[in-house]
Amino acid sequence: xxxxxxxxxxxxxxxxxxxxxxxxxxxxxxxxxxxxxxxxxxxxxxxxxxxxxxxxxxxxxxxxxxxxxxxxxxxxxxxxxxxxxxxxxxxxxxxxxxxxxxxxxxxxxxxxxxxxxxxxxxxxxxxxxxxxxxxxxxxxxxxxxxxxxxxxxxxxxxxxxxxxxxxxxxxxxxxxxxxxxxxxxxxxxxxxxxxxxxxxxxxxxxxxxxxxxxxxxxxxxxxxxxxxxxxxxxxxxxxxxxxxxxxxxxxxxxxxxxxxxxxxxxxxxxxxxxxxxxxxxxxxxxxxxxxxxxxxxxxxxxxxxxxxxxxxxxxxxxxxxxxxxxxxxxxxxxxxxxxxxxxxxxxxxxxxxxxxxxxxxxxxxxxxxxxxxxxxxxxxxxxxxxxxxxxxxxxxxxxxxxxxxxxxxxxxxxxxxxxxxxxxxxxxxx
Numbered sequence: 001x002x003x004x005x006x007x008x009x010x011x012x013x014x015x016x017x018x019x020x021x022x023x024x025x026x027x028x029x030x031x032x033x034x035x036x037x038x039x040x041x042x043x044x045x046x047x048x049x050x051x052x053x054x055x056x057x058x059x060x061x062x063x064x065x066x067x068x069x070x071x072x073x074x075x076x077x078x079x080x081x082x083x084x085x086x087x088x089x090x091x092x093x094x095x096x097x098x099x100x101x102x103x104x105x106x107x108x109x110x111x112x113x114x115x116x117x118x119x120x121x122x123x124x125x126x127x128x129x130x131x132x133x134x135x136x137x138x139x140x141x142x143x144x145x146x147x148x149x150x151x152x153x154x155x156x157x158x159x160x161x162x163x164x165x166x167x168x169x170x171x172x173x174x175x176x177x178x179x180x181x182x183x184x185x186x187x188x189x190x191x192x193x194x195x196x197x198x199x200x201x202x203x204x205x206x207x208x209x210x211x212x213x214x215x216x217x218x219x220x221x222x223x224x225x226x227x228x229x230x231x232x233x234x235x236x237x238x239x240x241x242x243x244x245x246x247x248x249x250x251x252x253x254x255x256x257x258x259x260x261x262x263x264x265x266x267x268x269x270x271x272x273x274x275x276x277x278x279x280x281x282x283x284x285x286x287x288x289x290x291x292x293x294x295x296x297x298x299x300x301x302x303x304x305x306x307x308x309x310x311x312x313x314x315x316x317x318x319x320x321x322x323x324x325x326x327x328x329x330x331x332x333x334x335x336x337x338x339x340x341x342x343x344x345x346x347x348x349x350x351x352x353x354x355x356x357x358x359x360x361x362x363x364x365x366x367x368x369x370x371x372x373x374x375x376x377x378x379x380x381x382x383x384x385x386x387x388x389x390x391x392x393x394x395x396x397x398x399x400x401x402x403x404x405x406x407x408x409x410x411x412x413x414x415x416x417x418x419x420x421x422x423x424x425x426x427x428x429x430x
Contacts, residue, residue, distance in 0.1 A: 022313050023285065024153040025104070026249040028095075028304070029235070030079075031228055032072055032111065033164040033268065035257030036065070036280045038225055046177060048225040051233035055252060056282045060290060060329055064298045065281035066339035066350055067256045071269040071409040072114035074342070075255035075301065076121060076159075082305040082320035084398070085342045086405035093317040095305040096124030099155045102314050107149070108157040109142040113422040115159055119411055125157070132422050134162045135231045136170075143238060150242050153312075158235075162228045163254075165267055165427045166191035167220035173227040178219035185209070185216045191427045194266045202264025218260055249311055250284040251304060262375070267427070269409040272348035272357060273376050277341040283329060285311070290329050297334035298352045299325060340398060342407040349395040356391040360404045365392065 036042045039049040041056035042063070068078040069085035078085045080094040100106045105126060112130030115121050122128035127145065131138035142158055162169070168187030175181075185193065194217070197205035209217070232252070239245050258268050262275045269276075281299065283290070302322035309316045310324040328334045339350040345360035353371035358364070367381035367388050381388050396403050410428050414420055423429045 023249045023311055024247045025150075025155065025244065026099075026251065026308050026312060027156045027158065027235075027239075028308070029232070029250065029252045030076070030157070030159040031163055031225075031252065031254050031280075032159065032161045033256065033258050034225065034228075034254035034280060035275055036254075036278050037275070038222060039280055041282070042280065046222055048222050049229045051229045051236060052252065052280075052282070055232060055236060055250070055284050057292060058287065059250075059282055059284035059292055061294045062281040062283075062299050063294055063296045064352070065253070065279050065301065066298060066341060067254070067277050067279045067301050068339075068341055069407055070256040070272060070276040070341065070343045071407075072164075072255050073119060073121075073410060074407050076115050079253075079255065079301050079304060080121065082302045082316070082322040084302070084321070084340050085407045086399065086402065087321075089319060090120075092319050094124050095308065096155060096157070098124070098309060098314060098317060099312070100124045100126070102312075103153070104312075105149050105152055105154040106156075107142075107145050107154070108159070109138040109145070110157070110159040111138070111161040111164075113161065113419070113426050114410060114428060116419050116422070118416060118419060132161075132425065135160045135228065139231050139234065146238065146242065146244075150244055160228060160231075161426060163221070163224040163258075165194060166425075167217065167224055169220065169223040169227040173223035174220065176219070176223050176226060178216050181212060181216045181219070183210065183212050183216060185213050185220075187220050190217055190220060191425075195427050195430075197266050198270060205265065206261070214261060217266075221258065221260065246286050249308065251308065252280065252282045252284075253301065253304065254279040255301075269343055272341045272343060272346055274370070274374065277339075277348065285329065291331070293331075295328060295334055298337050298339055298350060299328075299334065300337060300339045303337070338394060338398070340395060342405075344408065345404065345406055347395065347403065349391050349398075351391060351394065354387055354391060356388060356395070358392070358395070358403070367391075 038044050041053040067075050069075040074085040077088045081092045096106050107127040108125045109129045112132050117128045166188050167190045256268050257276045259275050263273050303325050306316040306320050306322045307325040310326040341348045347358050349356045353369050355368045355370050357366040365388050366379040368376040
């Protein structure tokens with residue numbers, strides 16, 4: 001039999017061109033409230049993220065990943081169900097449930113609060129740990145679980161609020177970026193101060209803090225990033241030690257960003273500007289099949305779950321509305337994706353370079369050209385009515401006409417005292 005025929009019939013064995021094995025496990029890391037542009041790999045001047053930067057250097061970094069909501073609970077629900085935040089289904093299959101049904105061991109180690117298992121996010125996980133103390137408590141438990149269970153295919157979810165309000169990192173990270181600060185702002189005190197500022201008009205809010213105070217607040221936020229980054233370094237070392245690097249996908253992302261006076265206010269869940277919806281998205285995969293690179297085109301967090309399933313050889317549920325980015329990870333061009341973001345009755349629709357903001361209460365629409373105006377300073381809706389109309393129509397069609405659907409910051413009607421205590425500590429409730 002001619003060699004060419006043998007190769008065509010038995011390429012994996014006869015020709016030495018075996019298909020690269022699929023990754024068998026996945027780790028999804030959600031660093032709550034981390035805006036992309038405060039990481040070195042996204043161009044930040046401060047050295048806040050050496051270990052995340054190293055992960056990005058080995059992997060694939062998406063420069064314009066958009067969160068579907070600017071609060072923790074709706075964003076994570078959207079992430080796990082691969083659906084817009086206003087179209088979540090109470091009994092919809094999740095990423096963890098899908099993988100569990102395929103026999104993977106599943107575990108989550110989270111900060112609780114707005115990702116508490118009581119809110120439904122524990123569906124599909126064999127283990128769902130909640131550690132309001134942060135990664136100092138969650139990481140050791142995660143490590144023990146991984147050492148016991150890493151020999152079989154697994155899905156691991158690691159989540160933390162260590163970057164989130166209050167900006168209160170432990171020493172030396174609390175003074176790392178502004179050691180000479182002369183004022184009275186403390187990390188623990190940022191919770192009540194910034195919630196108060198967010199409730200006031202921008203000028204009144206700005207009057208509550210000095211320039212030095214604002215600089216200190218940003219320094220504390222950045223200190224939380226640097227502290228969290230240490231655990232990413234530990235995770236990378238652990239995977240290497242356990243020999244899991246070559247068959248484990250690592251995805252690092254955030255559920256939303258954070259405003260730091262970019263548009264006259266602070267924290268999140270009140271607007272849909274880029275500082276709140278643009279998040280880091282980094283994939284670390286076996287380099288032989290997925291060489292590291294940067295992708296500039298727009299993608300969505302709801303694309304993460306179908307991509308992970310595709311990588312692991314698992315069919316996505318029919319309810320999932322995201323797109324698998326596997327061809328992009330392998331080097332193909334990114335499809336032209338539009339991105340919806342929502343909070344309360346505010347919605348934005350990004351169809352790069354255009355971004356439309358709408359307020360379903362007032363009917364007001366604003367339009368920005370992100371290529372010329374990446375900070376969203378100049379509303380050009382009056383000059384481009386046809387673009388506004390086209391983007392409104394696209395968004396309405398995507399939402400099946402339900403553009404007035406509310407996306408609350410937290411679950412309405414919570415009565416559980418322990419959960420309310422956690423939400424209060426994070427600044428979600430007074």
